[in-house]
Amino acid sequence: MWANKFPRRTFLKATAATAAAVGAGDVFSFGEWMKQASAAPVTKIPSLCETCSAACGMWVHVKNGRIWKVTGQKDHGQSKGQLCARGHAGIAQAYHKDRITHPMKRVGENDFMPITWEQAYSEIAAKLKKVLKEHGPDKVFFSHNPRPTNAFYWPRLMAAVGSNTIQSHHSMCSTGRDVAYKWTTGGMANADLGKTKYIVFLGRNYVEGLSPSSAAGMAVAHGKGTTIIVVDPRHSNACLFATEWVPIRPGTDLALLLAVANVLIAENLYDKEFVDEWCVGFDEFKKGMKDYTPEWASAVTDIPADTIYAIARGLGKNRPTSCIEQGYKAPNGCNYANGTQMFRMVACVNALLGNYGQDGGMKFGNAPKLGSLDAKKYPAPPKPKAARCDGVGIKGEYPLCQPNQGIVHMMPQRALEGKAKAGFLYRINVARNAPQPELLTKGYKALDLFVVCDIKWSESAMCAHYVLPECSAAEREDLPAIVGATVTMRTAAIDVVHSETKPLPEIVTELAGHMGLEKYFNFTREEVAAAMVKPLGVTLEDLRAKGTVKVKAPAAKPLSFATGSKKVELYCKAFADHGHKPVPEWEPPFAKADKNSFVLIHGKQGFLSHTTSISDPYLLAVAKRGDLERLWINADRAKKMGIKDGDLVEVASPQATRKVRVKVTERVHPEAAYLPAGYGRFAPFLKTGVGYGINPNDFTPCRAEAISGHAMMMEVTVTIRKVGE
Amino acid sequence: MPRYAIIIDAKKCVGCYACQVACQMQNELGPENAFIRFEDRETGKYPNPKYVMVPLQCQHCQDAPCVPVCPTTASHKDKNGLTMIDKNKCMGCRRCVPACPYNARTYLKDEGVVQACNMCLSLVSKGEEPVCVATCLTKARYFGDLDNPQGEFAKQLAKAKQLRPDFGTKPTLLYII
Numbered sequence: 039m040w041a042n043k044f045p046r047r048t049f050l051k052a053t054a055a056t057a058a059a060v061g062a063g064d065v066f067s068f069g070e071w072m073k074q075a076s077a078a079p080v081t082k083i084p085s086l087c088e089t090c091s092a093a094c095g096m097w098v099h100v101k102n103g104r105i106w107k108v109t110g111q112k113d114h115g116q117s118k119g120q121l122c123a124r125g126h127a128g129i130a131q132a133y134h135k136d137r138i139t140h141p142m143k144r145v146g147e148n149d150f151m152p153i154t155w156e157q158a159y160s161e162i163a164a165k166l167k168k169v170l171k172e173h174g175p176d177k178v179f180f181s182h183n184p185r186p187t188n189a190f191y192w193p194r195l196m197a198a199v200g201s202n203t204i205q206s207h208h209s210m211c212s213t214g215r216d217v218a219y220k221w222t223t224g225g226m227a228n229a230d231l232g233k234t235k236y237i238v239f240l241g242r243n244y245v246e247g248l249s250p251s252s253a254a255g256m257a258v259a260h261g262k263g264t265t266i267i268v269v270d271p272r273h274s275n276a277c278l279f280a281t282e283w284v285p286i287r288p289g290t291d292l293a294l295l296l297a298v299a300n301v302l303i304a305e306n307l308y309d310k311e312f313v314d315e316w317c318v319g320f321d322e323f324k325k326g327m328k329d330y331t332p333e334w335a336s337a338v339t340d341i342p343a344d345t346i347y348a349i350a351r352g353l354g355k356n357r358p359t360s361c362i363e364q365g366y367k368a369p370n371g372c373n374y375a376n377g378t379q380m381f382r383m384v385a386c387v388n389a390l391l392g393n394y395g396q397d398g399g400m401k402f403g404n405a406p407k408l409g410s411l412d413a414k415k416y417p418a419p420p421k422p423k424a425a426r427c428d429g430v431g432i433k434g435e436y437p438l439c440q441p442n443q444g445i446v447h448m449m450p451q452r453a454l455e456g457k458a459k460a461g462f463l464y465r466i467n468v469a470r471n472a473p474q475p476e477l478l479t480k481g482y483k484a485l486d487l488f489v490v491c492d493i494k495w496s497e498s499a500m501c502a503h504y505v506l507p508e509c510s511a512a513e514r515e516d517l518p519a520i521v522g523a524t525v526t527m528r529t530a531a532i533d534v535v536h537s538e539t540k541p542l543p544e545i546v547t548e549l550a551g552h553m554g555l556e557k558y559f560n561f562t563r564e565e566v567a568a569a570m571v572k573p574l575g576v577t578l579e580d581l582r583a584k585g586t587v588k589v590k591a592p593a594a595k596p597l598s599f600a601t602g603s604k605k606v607e608l609y610c611k612a613f614a615d616h617g618h619k620p621v622p623e624w625e626p627p628f629a630k631a632d633k634n635s636f637v638l639i640h641g642k643q644g645f646l647s648h649t650t651s652i653s654d655p656y657l658l659a660v661a662k663r664g665d666l667e668r669l670w671i672n673a674d675r676a677k678k679m680g681i682k683d684g685d686l687v688e689v690a691s692p693q694a695t696r697k698v699r700v701k702v703t704e705r706v707h708p709e710a711a712y713l714p715a716g717y718g719r720f721a722p723f724l725k726t727g728v729g730y731g732i733n734p735n736d737f738t739p740c741r742a743e744a745i746s747g748h749a750m751m752m753e754v755t756v757t758i759r760k761v762g763e
Numbered sequence: 764m765p766r767y768a769i770i771i772d773a774k775k776c777v778g779c780y781a782c783q784v785a786c787q788m789q790n791e792l793g794p795e796n797a798f799i800r801f802e803d804r805e806t807g808k809y810p811n812p813k814y815v816m817v818p819l820q821c822q823h824c825q826d827a828p829c830v831p832v833c834p835t836t837a838s839h840k841d842k843n844g845l846t847m848i849d850k851n852k853c854m855g856c857r858r859c860v861p862a863c864p865y866n867a868r869t870y871l872k873d874e875g876v877v878q879a880c881n882m883c884l885s886l887v888s889k890g891e892e893p894v895c896v897a898t899c900l901t902k903a904r905y906f907g908d909l910d911n912p913q914g915e916f917a918k919q920l921a922k923a924k925q926l927r928p929d930f931g932t933k934p935t936l937l938y939i940i
Contacts, residue, residue, distance in 0.1 A: 107788035110898070120900050123780040126788050245777040250900045257775055257901035273812050275777045285810045644779035656787060659794035660780050664801065672809060704805060704812040 078102045083531040084111065084585025086519075088511040089128035089654075090647035091183065092116045092249035093519070095586045096125060098512055098531035105129055105512055105532060110250065113586040115522035120250040123645035127656035131510050132535050135725040136494040136653055138507035139536040148500060148722050155540070155548070158504050163552035165487040165503075166199065169460040175200030176424040177457065181446045182464040183207045186517040190566060191546040192464055198419040198555040203426045203458075205444030209748045210472050211367050213443050214377035215384075217746035218370070220440060221612050222385040224600030227400035229363040231255045234398040236265040236352045236360035240291050240384070241368030243276045247642040265356075267349060269294065269341075270368075271639055272670065272712045273705035284349070285707045287340040288637040288752060289374040289627030295362070295383035296624055297335035298350040299327045302390045307354025309392025316599070317389055319609020319621065326621035338624070340707070357391040359398030368641060372748035374629075379622040379745075382610065386622070389606040395597040405520045406589050409573040411566060419558045427458045429747070436747040437616050445747035447472035450481020451740060460487040464542075465508070469497040470649045470719065472749055473738035474693065491545060494653065495723040507539040514541040517563065518570050518581060523591035525574055527567070527581040618745055628753045635755040636671065636711035638691070640734040646716045653719060653727040661717075667731030668701040670712040671758065676702040679760065686762035689713075691737035691754050697761060698732045711758060765908040766844045767882050769896060770916060770923045771818055772939040775903035778803065778816040782895035782904070786820075789883060789894040796869045798880040799895060815940060820895075821846055821867045821880035822926070822934030829859035829868065837877075844935060845884070850876050864930045909935070 078101045087094040087108075095114025099106045108129050110117035117125075131137075140152035143161070169178060178201040182188050193204050208216060219226045229237060232255065244252040260266060260279035268280040269291065277283045286294065302308040303324050313320050332346035339346075353360045362384045365371060370381040393399025411418075428445040429435030436445060446468055452458040454477075461482065469478045475497065482488050482501035490502040499505045508514075513534045518527040543563035550559045567578055574589045581587060601607050614620035629637045643666060651657045661667055669689065671681065681687060683702040688695060689711070698713075706712050717731025738754040783799040790798060799820045807813045827846045829838045837852035838859050848859075855875035860868045868879045883893035887906075891897070896906040907916025923937035 106791070107785070107894075120898050121781065121785070122900060123784040126781060126784040126898070245779065245901070248779065248900070250781075253777060253779065253900040254902065257777075257903075273814065275779075275814070275816075278774070278777055278814065283810070283812075644777060645781075645784070655794040656784050659797075660783065663797075674809065704807060704809040705814060706809075708809070 080106065084527075084529055084582070085129070085511060085531050086516070086526065086528040087117075087121065087125040087128060089124035089651055090249075093185065094121055094125055094250060095521075095526050096121055096129070097585065098129060100531055103532060105132060111586050113524060113584075113588060114526055115524060116249045116251050118251045118254065120254065122248060122250055123657065123660065124647055124651050124654075127654045128651065129512055130656070131493065131654065132512045132532060134494055134654075136723070137510075137536060138492060138495055138499070138505055138539070140507060140538045142505040144503050150505065155538070158506060159549050159552040162487070162489055162504055162549065166460055166553065169486050170199060173459045174424065175422060176202070177427050177459040178461070179203035179205060179427055179449055179458055180462045180464070181205040181449065181466055181468060183466050186519040187542050187563070188464050190517055191543055192462070194419065194558060195546050195550050195555070196462075197422050198550060198558045199553065200422045200424050202422045202424045203428055203444060204442065205428060205446040205449070206442065207446060207466050207471075208372075208440070208443040209445045209447050209742070210372055210468070210751065212371035213440065213746045213748040214743065215365050215371045215381045216440055216443060217438055218378050218381035219385055221438060221601065221610050222382050222607050223389070223394070225402060226364060227388070227394060227402045229361045230398050230401050231259050231264075234259070234264060234359055234361055236267075236356040237363055238267045238269060238349060238353065238361070239276065239363045240269050240365055240370065241641075242363050242365050243270070243274045243368070243641060245276045245278070246274055246644045247366065248644050265352060267352070271637075271707040271710040272641065274641065275644065284341055284345060287338070287707065288631075288639050288710045289369065289376065289629060290339040291369045292376045292380040292383060292622065293330070293335045293338040293624055294341060294346060294349075295380065295387055296327060296330035296622065297332045297346050298353065299323075299383065299387055299390060300330045301332060301347060301350035302354050302387070303327055305351070305354065307351065307357070308390040309357055312392030312394075313390065316394070316597070317606045317608050318603045319607060323386065323608035323621050326623065330624065338626075340709075353387070353391055358393040358396040360391055361393050361399050362387050364400065369752075372743075373750065373752040374627040375743055375750055375753055376625045376627055377743060377746075377748060377750070379619065379625065383622045385606065386608050389608065394606070404592055404594055406523065406525070406574060406591060408518065408520060408525070408570040411561060411569045416561050417557065419555075427452055436742070438612060438618075438745055439747045445742055447478070447740060447749045448742050448747070450478040450484075453481045453484045459485060461485050461489070463488075463490045463498055463502070465492050467496040467498045467649060469501055470721075470733065471735065472740065473735045473751060474740035475720070475735060477740050491542070494650070495721055496650075497719070497721045500721045500723065506545055507536070508542055508545065509534050509536075509539040513539070515563070517567050521586070524586050524588050525571060525576055525581065526586040527578070529582050529585070613745075628750070629755045631709035631755055635757050637709055637752065638689075638713060638734050638737055638754050638756045639710045639752050640713045640715040642716070643714050646714070649716050649719050649733075652716050652730065653724055655726050658727045658730065661730070665699065665701075666714060667717045668699045669758070670701045670703050670706045672706050672708040673702050673704050675708050676700065679758070681758070681760050685760050687758050688761045689732070689737070689756050689758055691756045693739060694736040696732040696736060711756060764842050764844070766910050766935065767887060768823070768907060768909045768935045768937060769882075769893065770905040770907075770919045770937045770939065772903045772905075772919065773815050773817045774939060775901045776816045776818055777901055779900055781898045781900055782818060785894045785898040786880070789886075790878070790881070792869075792871070792878075793873070796871055796878070798867070798869065798878070800866070817926075817938070817940065818895075819865055819867060820936070822865050822932065822936040823880075823882065824932035824934050826931065826933050828862045828864065828932060832858045832862045834858070843884075845882050846879070847881060848876070848878055850874070850878070853877055864927070864932065
């Protein structure tokens with residue numbers, strides 16, 4: 039049966055082509071070093087991966103002072119002994135050719151010159167002071183992907199200068215989900231996959247948007263016979279563990295959930311006791327769901343009505359050991375105009391199932407708490423009173439959005455409108471990972487001061503006035519973090535490779551000194567770390583030896599919901615107060631395919647996280663060997679359009695036209711075209727991965743969704759035409 | 764002597780490439796050289812497609828075609844029944860590369876030698892599992908001794924088959940597909 043896969047000549051051809059295509063983008067200098075190193079003793083130092091948000095615990099194996107390989111820490115909740123391809127490859131970024139090796143100052147459009155740290159700090163401080171004097175702290179923002187060390191240091195500096203606008207990557211990721219959960223259940227609960235009997239995944243892909251433990255959990259649940267329904271326009275690799283793949287028209291998951299609620303109520307399959315005790319607004323909710331029958335939803339979602347009935351009954355009959363998985367980016371986190379209400383419905387359907395706090399349902403975390411610095415000895419800056427420059431918390435703009443998340447992708451637009459004047463970016467590449475890069479680039483460059491602190495060059499760094507180089511994960515020790523009932527910390531595995539790079543605590547403390555704010559940074563990172571772990575009865579020496587240490591979890595709390603009503607808000611008063619529908623109603627996504635167009639959907643592949651990993655030579659080689667950058671289109675539609683597997687096509691939206699090769703497949707909804715995310719890098723300073731593949735963000739306009747302000751990253755249709763064999 | 768083998772349950776392989784990259788690191792290979800490669804196959808029609816991803820590497824064939832074509836005896840069967848390449852004897856002629864019907868060998872340009880999966884013998888001799896087995900996220904791989912099968916390896920052995928027995932090479936690596 040594998041005959042067609044093993045023709046010898048093809049193998050030879052493939053081998054030759056791969057070798058030529060991949061080329062010598064090697065970061066290691068093998069040869070001599072390797073020969074000497076192969077017999078050298080190996081030391082194992084604990085670290086944390088930094089290729090994605092999972093931050094798995096890993097052991098770095100070092101030979102002759104150089105990283106050899108990594109293995110997963112068994113006690114770490116995310117890795118549980120295993121690491122993914124990104125982890126194995128990513129640690130080598132210490133030696134990457136795209137490293138920023140000196141503080142840099144922009145002197146031309148794409149031209150930078152190295153400067154001393156002293157010059158960088160002095161000039162940044164002077165320019166920031168000027169902006170603060172002329173415009174006040176409400177036109178200064180800071181954007182990052184919060185991790186223990188930067189989440190402590192940068193916001194403290196921003197507070198010290200009076201700025202309130204701290205933003206995370208979430209408006210490009212999960213803001214819709216987080217805002218909906220905040221106002222519906224008071225916080226996020228997680229599906230208890232290990233014990234559930236019936237679980238529905240909406241777009242969430244545990245094996246490609248993966249952490250090792252989530253992929254393992256899905257395999258185990260599948261092996262145990264858990265009913266796993268994967269609703270997704272694409273038959274992702276997660277479907278390998280699905281009982282059933284339910285293809286859905288992109289952006290219509292809200293309609294499916296409205297119909298599920300309709301059936302649960304109409305057929306009396308909901309948990310009346312839970313609803314009576316723990317929910318507000320059931321009567322209005324019930325009324326709201328009345329017309330959303332599976333027959334109605336079938337026409338909207340392209341899912342057979344029978345399947346919708348089966349899903350609703352499967353959930354209802356298995357309650358409370360059934361759930362709708364909490365989701366992440368897709369389809370509700372930040373992808374469609376109806377995303378926030380879509381996620382309110384996830385929270386509401388789970389409430390109808392009475393599964394909160396139940397084994398096999400949705401469980402709230404109960405993590406141990408880290409300590410903090412003694413405030414008397416180490417005075418913290420006062421909480422800033424400045425208004426936010428991204429509209430969060432402001433009436434008439436985004437009053438419901440999470441203040442700790444903000445609306446990161448709209449800052450370039452705000453800069454063009456004169457609403458932002460100075461910005462700091464730490465290790466986040468908004469200019470490539472958010473829609474409409476031309477606008478983002480233009481906006482960042484319009485700022486009076488734009489500072490990027492990163493390890494490698496990025497599209498965002500190319501917009502900066504000053505680029506500050508941090509040392510990589512393997513070269514530094516960070517602040518500890520809680521993962522489940524453990525505390526974990528990254529330690530330095532090797533010496534700094536580039537002598538002019540520094541760990542973040544040094545950079546922020548020194549910059550604060552130049553701003554005259556040293557009184558708020560009168561401590562070392564080690565003092566902060568020690569204060570954090572003190573209440574847990576763990577020492578830094580423990581962490582340096584073991585990487586991850588088990589600690590006692592606090593006693594389980596009784597069920598509670600941190601909403602205004604202290605209950606699940608099926609009817610949400612806060613939404614009503616701000617002019618949004620208090621009970622979710624059907625609203626279509628903006629993007630709808632017709633016979634000539636496709637909704638452009640995207641999603642991760644298991645070996646990539648965003649654009650940073652495609653510039654890794656090993657991961658780039660994986661992509662090139664498998665032609666994994668291709669655009670997926672449905673086989674029937676491809677046939678009608680005269681497109682064959684591997685053909686070159688032109689993809690066009692009103693905003694952009696790009697060329698890419700096609701993967702013709704039965705594994706995608708006919709109205710969706712799937713483009714793997716993370717390709718299409720364009721920063722001219724990059725030596726690896728630049729120009730390979732195309733990026734969905736090129737086609738999508740930069741906008742903010744009405745309630746939570748997320749980026750609506752899949753709200754675009756494209757046309758596709760063949761331009762080459 | 765043990766006869767080491769790996770069983771791969773392709774139904775559990777999600778194509779994350781962790782084994783491929785971990786193997787490259789373990790064996791100090793450059794990005795362009797990999798001992799593990801993948802073939803995938805899609806069958807069925809929308810909306811009922813089936814998909815399988817099959818990791819391929821040296822099958823440690825009992826009748827290994829790479830051995831007789833090697834002019835220097837660099838390719839040989841070792842005492843554990845594994846198909847190994849003696850780097851010091853390999854002159855890089857690459858006759859073995861097309862001889863392998865599984866396309867499981869890779870030529871290291873910098874060193875001028877051919878290499879392939881060596882079952883991580885340096886780890887195995889210390890009682891550890893090969894890295895591809897240790898790192899597999901969904902535990903789709905099982906390592907063991909065919910002459911003394913134990914634990915999960917023994918349980919899976921009953922279901923496992925040779926891939927393409929028609930090649931007549933009697934692979935030691937086994938698959939569940």
